Amino acid sequence: MGILIAPSMLSADFGKLASEVEMVNNSEADWFHLDIMDGLFVPNISYGFPVVKAIAKSARKPLDAHLMIQDPDRYIDEFAKAGVNYLSVHWEACTHLHRTLEHIRSAGMKPGIALNPHTPVNILYDILPEAHFVLIMSVNPGFGGQKFIESSLGKIRKLKEIASKIAPHCLIEVDGGVNMQNAPLLAEAGADILVAGNTIFSGPSPADAIRELKSLGK
Ligand code: DX5
Ligand code: ZN
Numbered sequence: 001m002g003i004l005i006a007p008s009m010l011s012a013d014f015g016k017l018a019s020e021v022e023m024v025n026n027s028e029a030d031w032f033h034l035d036i037m038d039g040l041f042v043p044n045i046s047y048g049f050p051v052v053k054a055i056a057k058s059a060r061k062p063l064d065a066h067l068m069i070q071d072p073d074r075y076i077d078e079f080a081k082a083g084v085n086y087l088s089v090h091w092e093a094c095t096h097l098h099r100t101l102e103h104i105r106s107a108g109m110k111p112g113i114a115l116n117p118h119t120p121v122n123i124l125y126d127i128l129p130e131a132h133f134v135l136i137m138s139v140n141p142g143f144g145g146q147k148f149i150e151s152s153l154g155k156i157r158k159l160k161e162i163a164s165k166i167a168p169h170c171l172i173e174v175d176g177g178v179n180m181q182n183a184p185l186l187a188e189a190g191a192d193i194l195v196a197g198n199t200i201f202s203g204p205s206p207a208d209a210i211r212e213l214k215s216l217g218k
Pocket of ligand 1: 008035066142143146175176178196197198
C-alpha cells in the first residue's frame, strides 16, 4: 500500500467549499482531514457540525476528523451521525482513553489517538492495540501553515518499532508542516497517512500538489 494523503480542509477556501470538496473527490487524495478546535484545548476555534455535514454531503472519500477539543466523549455519537469514518481524540484530552476508544468503535468509526509534540510515544504501550491509528502532531495543534518540528521523525520511527511488535495493524498519521521536502522522509520513517493543508491549498494547483505528495510517499 502506498502512502495515504489527507488534505486538511482547514486550509481550503470556505467561500467555495463545494468546489474544494469536489477537487478532493477528483484528486488522488484518500481521505478528507477535518480539524475540530474548541478554543480551549487549543488556542483557536475552527468549525463544527454544520461544516462537517456540508462536507459529508458531497464527499466521496472517507472523513477523518481530528478532535482538538476537551472532553471529546460528549460529541462522539454526533460525529458518527454526521458521517465521520475515522475519529481521533487527543491522548492529552482523555482521562479514560480506553473507554473513549471503545465508544468511538461502538459508534461505528475507527478510533485514533492523537499526540501533541511534547508527548512521548512510549506512553501508548498499553493502549496501542485498541487504536486503529495514531496521529503524530508534527506542529503544536491549533493552526495550519506552521513549521514542521524535526524531532517528529524520531517519534515516528520509534512508534513504528513499538507498533510492529504489539499492534502491527496500527497506522501512523502525521499532521502539521508536511511538505514536498519532508514527505519522503516521513514515508521512510514509517508514516502511512500524511495530512497536508498549506502545502496543498496555498499553491496554484491543489490537485497537482496532492499527486506530488502521493508520489513522494511511494
Ligand atoms: C493543526 C491541524 C492540522 C493543520 C495542518 O492543528 O491539526 O491538520 O491544519 O495544516 P498544515 O499542513 O498547513 O500544517
Ligand atoms: Zn489535524
